[in-house]
Structures are given as C-alpha cells and as structure tokens.
Amino acid sequence: MHDQPRRVSRQVYRRRRMVVFSLLSVVLVGILYVSGSLFAPVPATAAVTEHEASIAQPKAALTWPGWGASGITAPDYPGATEYHGSSASVPIASVTKTITALVVLDKKPIASGQNGPTISFTQKDVDIWNQVIAEGGSWAPAVAGTSMSEKQALEAMLLPSANNYAISLTNWAFGSSRAFVKAANAWLAAHKFTGSKLDSPDGLTPGSVSTTKDLIGIGKLALANPVLSAIVSQKSVSLPGAGKQDNTNTLLGVGGIDGIKTGNTDQAGNCLLFSAQVTVGQSKVRVIGVVLGAPTHDDLWAGVKTLLNSMTNGFHEVDASKAGRAYGTYTTPWGAKSTLVSTATKMFVVWSDTPIQVSMQTRPVQSGEKGEVVGQVRFTLNGTTQTAQLALAKAIPDPGLWWRLAHPGGLGA
Structure with missing residues (x-):
C-alpha cells in the first residue's frame, strides 16, 4: 500500500527534472545562439569595381612641311x-x-x-x-x-x-x-x-x-x-x-x-x-x-x-587618377554601402595614343572606418608605374545585434 505513493512521487520528480533540464537546455542553446550571433564573424564583402583596362588619348597628327x-x-x-x-x-x-x-x-x-x-x-x-x-x-x-x-x-x-x-x-x-x-x-x-x-x-x-x-x-x-x-x-x-x-x-x-x-x-x-x-x-x-x-x-x-x-x-597631360575618384562600391548583406575612392592624384604626360594600363587590387571587408585603405590602383605607362591607394569614402558599420540574430545563416567567415 505504501509503495504506490512512492512510485508516484518518483515519477513526478523525474518529470520535474526533465522539465528543468529541458528549460536549462533551451536557455543554454539560447545563450549559445546569442553568443554565437554576437561574436561570430560576419561575411566579408568584396568590392564591385569599375575601371577601364587602359586610358588612351587621340592619335597625334603631325603637320609636315610640303618640301624637303x-x-x-x-x-x-x-x-x-x-x-x-x-x-x-x-x-x-x-x-x-x-x-x-x-x-x-x-x-x-x-x-x-x-x-x-x-x-x-x-x-x-x-x-x-x-x-x-x-x-x-x-x-x-x-x-x-x-x-x-x-x-x-x-x-x-x-x-x-x-x-x-x-x-x-x-x-x-x-x-x-x-x-x-x-x-x-x-x-x-x-x-x-x-x-x-x-x-x-x-x-x-x-x-x-x-x-x-x-x-x-x-x-x-x-x-x-x-x-x-x-x-x-x-x-x-x-x-x-x-x-x-x-x-x-x-x-x-x-x-x-x-x-x-x-x-x-x-x-x-x-x-x-x-x-x-x-x-x-x-x-x-x-x-x-x-x-x-x-x-x-x-x-x-x-x-x-x-x-x-x-x-x-600631340602630347596630353592626363589625370589618370584624381583624389576622390570612385573605383567601385562595397555593399554588405546588411545594407551598408561605401564607395571605393582614390586617395591621390596621379598625372602622366602621354604622347599621342600611347595607352596607360590600369590594374586594381582590393580586399574584402567586413566593416571599416572612413578613409581606411582597402586596395590600390596601378597605372603603367612605358614601363613606369604610379600607384594610388584606394580607401572607403565612408564607414562600413558592423551589422548590429538584431541583424545577427535574424540572419544566423549569414554569419561565418
């Protein structure tokens, strides 16, 4: 007669333990989720660049004497x-x-x-x-x-x-x-x-x-x-x-x-x-x-x-790059946007239609301050190269807690 109440009591105790452990598990998972969202790296964004492969001027037309x-x-x-x-x-x-x-x-x-x-x-x-x-x-x-x-x-x-x-x-x-x-x-x-x-x-x-x-x-x-x-x-x-x-x-x-x-x-x-x-x-x-x-x-x-x-x-003075000239854009998944701009003016004196070759290197960014250097643009004329640094025109902020919580699939290096 006395064993029945004990069995019931043990069953109730086991159920309570299960509920407590389940709640703790949920809380722990929640803590881990929030912690992971807060501290997990956000995806790096590559710049969408816009530049010409070369810069060329009109061909020279010399005016020669009609004799000799x-x-x-x-x-x-x-x-x-x-x-x-x-x-x-x-x-x-x-x-x-x-x-x-x-x-x-x-x-x-x-x-x-x-x-x-x-x-x-x-x-x-x-x-x-x-x-x-x-x-x-x-x-x-x-x-x-x-x-x-x-x-x-x-x-x-x-x-x-x-x-x-x-x-x-x-x-x-x-x-x-x-x-x-x-x-x-x-x-x-x-x-x-x-x-x-x-x-x-x-x-x-x-x-x-x-x-x-x-x-x-x-x-x-x-x-x-x-x-x-x-x-x-x-x-x-x-x-x-x-x-x-x-x-x-x-x-x-x-x-x-x-x-x-x-x-x-x-x-x-x-x-x-x-x-x-x-x-x-x-x-x-x-x-x-x-x-x-x-x-x-x-x-x-x-x-x-x-x-x-x-x-x-037939000669041309060419501003291959001016300080502030845009060379591309960073657009993050969380809607932040910054233009990629040159930090310096690079000038060449060019004969006729001799091309200035242009090449560019940038790195992906997760966030950055205004003016942070994120790449460079190189100009080459007749074997001589000048380089201008590329920087963020405005800051790219961290996405913040709410975006992180709402986009767990968007996190990761």
Whole structure:
C-alpha cells in the first residue's frame, strides 16, 4: 500500500527534472545562439569595381612641311619619333658646324664651368677670313694679335655661323682642315651615323651630307653637352676682335625653341636642326627636330613652327587618377554601402595614343572606418608605374545585434 505513493512521487520528480533540464537546455542553446550571433564573424564583402583596362588619348597628327625632309622626336617618350620625306643623305650646309663643334669638344673638352684654353689669332686667320669672304661664305671678323677662349671660338663659329672660325678652330685643334675631316668621319662612323660624311668643317661644299635620322641623333649629343647646349641657346654674344655677333637662329624663344643650328646653301636649301622645351599642361617636354631643304628662310621658319606646334599638340597631360575618384562600391548583406575612392592624384604626360594600363587590387571587408585603405590602383605607362591607394569614402558599420540574430545563416567567415 505504501509503495504506490512512492512510485508516484518518483515519477513526478523525474518529470520535474526533465522539465528543468529541458528549460536549462533551451536557455543554454539560447545563450549559445546569442553568443554565437554576437561574436561570430560576419561575411566579408568584396568590392564591385569599375575601371577601364587602359586610358588612351587621340592619335597625334603631325603637320609636315610640303618640301624637303624632316624629322622630330621627344627623346624621353618611346614612340614619339617620326620622319617625313626622303631618308637619303643630303647636303646640310652650316648644320655641319654642329658636328664640327662636337668633334672639336671630343678632342679638346671643356671642363664644367670653364671656358677652355686660349686660342691666339694670327695673320693666317685673317687670310682665312678674307678667303671665306671671297667664296661668299658666312663670316665674322678676325684680328691678328687677338685671342679667344675655346668656348668663345665655338660661339663665333656657331652663332653667326662664321665659316672662317670653323676653319681656324679646327686648324687649332687638329692642325689642318684635312686632318679634321678625317677625324670627323671617324667620329661619325664610331657613333654609327652611317648616312653622314663631311668634306669640310664649315659645310659650304655639298660634300658635307647627313640624313634626318642621323641629325636627330647628333642633336641629342649636342644637347647632352652642357657647353654646346649653352652656346646655341644664346641670342647674341660679344667677342674679342669680332664684336657683337647675333645668332642666325631667329626662332630662339619661339614656341620654346632653344637651339641648335641653321644652314643655307644653294644645294642644301634652308635648314634648321632645332631643339625646344615645349609646355604640356604643367610639364615641360624636350623636343629635337630637323627640317631640311626649305625653298626660303620664310618657308623654313613657318615649316618649323607648324611642325613643332603639331608635335606639342600631340602630347596630353592626363589625370589618370584624381583624389576622390570612385573605383567601385562595397555593399554588405546588411545594407551598408561605401564607395571605393582614390586617395591621390596621379598625372602622366602621354604622347599621342600611347595607352596607360590600369590594374586594381582590393580586399574584402567586413566593416571599416572612413578613409581606411582597402586596395590600390596601378597605372603603367612605358614601363613606369604610379600607384594610388584606394580607401572607403565612408564607414562600413558592423551589422548590429538584431541583424545577427535574424540572419544566423549569414554569419561565418
């Protein structure tokens, strides 16, 4: 009789224990769920990017003279070299004196900041002057008993294009014009100017010839020599015995022109080997060009200016990236959104339609502060690369408790 109540009591106790354990289990599961929701990582979001694979500008259209032969280059820009007209070797008149100056400086170099050794002038140099006048060549006065530095003698040869100073200078450096011509042709061969040959130091005779391609290379060497590049950029100079002498290159200062040498004979026509620093946006671009065989000086000046202007217009200053430019968007599953923006401006000077290659790297984010760097964009032009960091335009917040509780399936790394 007494066992029945005990059995009932034990059954009630077992039921209560089951209820308590069930409630505890539910509470524990709930705690684990909430804890998991609070501390489990939210899914990382990848950016949807928007950028061009390359940036290209319109192709340049050079305006060439309708006569003779021409060439032009921007040495620092691959692909910015073009030629027009004949590639044959032709007479180059007093442009020859650029070669003469380079060969003399190779034999008798002038140290930086110096003027070189002193050259004394005698009656022989006066006789050379008179002979040049008789031949109808360009000249500058020579006075026996006076002296000049080597640099001044080069100025006398190059600025007024004085044939007599070309002869006197090479006599001083090599002993005779014949010895100079031999040395000059060896120098041309050594520099692989295979289309060029001299038969005099002044270019008066038609046997001093070159090509537009060779002359572009010779122009580069002239500019690379600090003594020579400084001389040819002068508009005038005052010289012992010769007085004031003006540069025959009257285009100096026009369109950035700062050299190099004129030339004119009946056989060569009117010629100019020129250099310029042209302005492209906020940048300067070095240009070297040559125009040969112009019918008149006016034709030459007009042809050079038009060609140089078209070359300048063929360059573009390109803002490949500006600070704040958008490159994509992060959009999270919980509705947060932030634009991916560049933190810096990256500028290039581009020749013609040369493309700027664009590539981008970003990382997935779960949350982030405004300005946090999350990637980079790379711009490559002719092997040179610039990089701009990419950052969040505004913060991406954590989704918060309620979204976490409501989206257990959206959690996880």
